[in-house]
Amino acid sequence: MKKIIYTFILCCFVQLSFAQQDANFTLYKYNMNIINPAFSGSASGKEISLGYRSQWIGISDAPKTQSISYTTPLKNNLGLGLSIVRDQVFVLQQTDFALDISYKIKIAETYDLFFGVKAGASMINIDLNKAGARGNDPLFSENKNFLNPQFGAGVYLRHNDFYVSISTPNFLNGKRYVKQANTPRAAVDNLHMYYGFGYDFRVSEDLKITPGIMYRNTDGAPSSLDMNTTVQFKMIEAGMNYRVDEMYSVFTLFDIIKNVKFGAAYDFTASKLNQINDNGSMEILIKYQF
Numbered sequence: 001m002k003k004i005i006y007t008f009i010l011c012c013f014v015q016l017s018f019a020q021q022d023a024n025f026t027l028y029k030y031n032m033n034i035i036n037p038a039f040s041g042s043a044s045g046k047e048i049s050l051g052y053r054s055q056w057i058g059i060s061d062a063p064k065t066q067s068i069s070y071t072t073p074l075k076n077n078l079g080l081g082l083s084i085v086r087d088q089v090f091v092l093q094q095t096d097f098a099l100d101i102s103y104k105i106k107i108a109e110t111y112d113l114f115f116g117v118k119a120g121a122s123m124i125n126i127d128l129n130k131a132g133a134r135g136n137d138p139l140f141s142e143n144k145n146f147l148n149p150q151f152g153a154g155v156y157l158r159h160n161d162f163y164v165s166i167s168t169p170n171f172l173n174g175k176r177y178v179k180q181a182n183t184p185r186a187a188v189d190n191l192h193m194y195y196g197f198g199y200d201f202r203v204s205e206d207l208k209i210t211p212g213i214m215y216r217n218t219d220g221a222p223s224s225l226d227m228n229t230t231v232q233f234k235m236i237e238a239g240m241n242y243r244v245d246e247m248y249s250v251f252t253l254f255d256i257i258k259n260v261k262f263g264a265a266y267d268f269t270a271s272k273l274n275q276i277n278d279n280g281s282m283e284i285l286i287k288y289q290f
Helices: 002-019
Strands: 047-054 064-073 078-089 091-109 110-125 146-159 161-166 173-177 187-189 192-199 205-220 224-233 236-243 247-257 261-267 280-287
Touching: 078 110, 091 146, 247 280
Parallel strands: none
Antiparallel strands: 047 064, 047 280, 064 078, 078 091, 091 110, 110 146, 146 161, 161 192, 173 187, 192 205, 205 224, 224 236, 236 247, 247 261, 261 280
């Protein structure tokens, strides 16, 4: 019976690894280079962002994510980005290190097209001791560590009134867990594709309304669709986001001091998970522009 219980726990963990592989963000439009390397260097100056997300507040061992990213334009239409993302859920801890290079082509007076590539590595640690198994159960006798390479690419089309983004942070499939015989054998990182679009409606010189969508497709997992609207009045932004059948969110971004912006988001769970915990998820972001 104990063996069956331990195996069930591990199967749940493996299923979770399939369902959530890339780190999940609500404020992704403010540090877009994490999912699209073409975004690196597209801003007018250097930016550094610090992010933290606590998902499903109150649930033990639920996902927690920390991130830091840096982007800057370079000479000759080049852009540079660096990012570190640390994602932890239950027994799994994953840290991604990435370098982004982008190149800008001005295809018309009001159109800029950016191409980007991402290269890096993912350090994965699976601490099976946290699963709570006792004794010498061979299924939990050894922790696992992997180093998986990463290579991604993206395009980003920017116009004065709209943007289009298509990207994958990683083309390569990487292993997370391997066992033999009748026990779970593998959980892999599958290809994630992101498709984004947004349009700016300029109501006045100080007021702008931007509806947008973000569609994510993952091999072997359900797709997700975000629909959001952001209202910007002078230097303050606020908005709502709905991830179909998963959650809806409210968020804001504003200046706290010169060149420093603070962002915050709160997600309300719309899936069946709210029958277990309805405290939602929280995310914060600090962005410094110089």
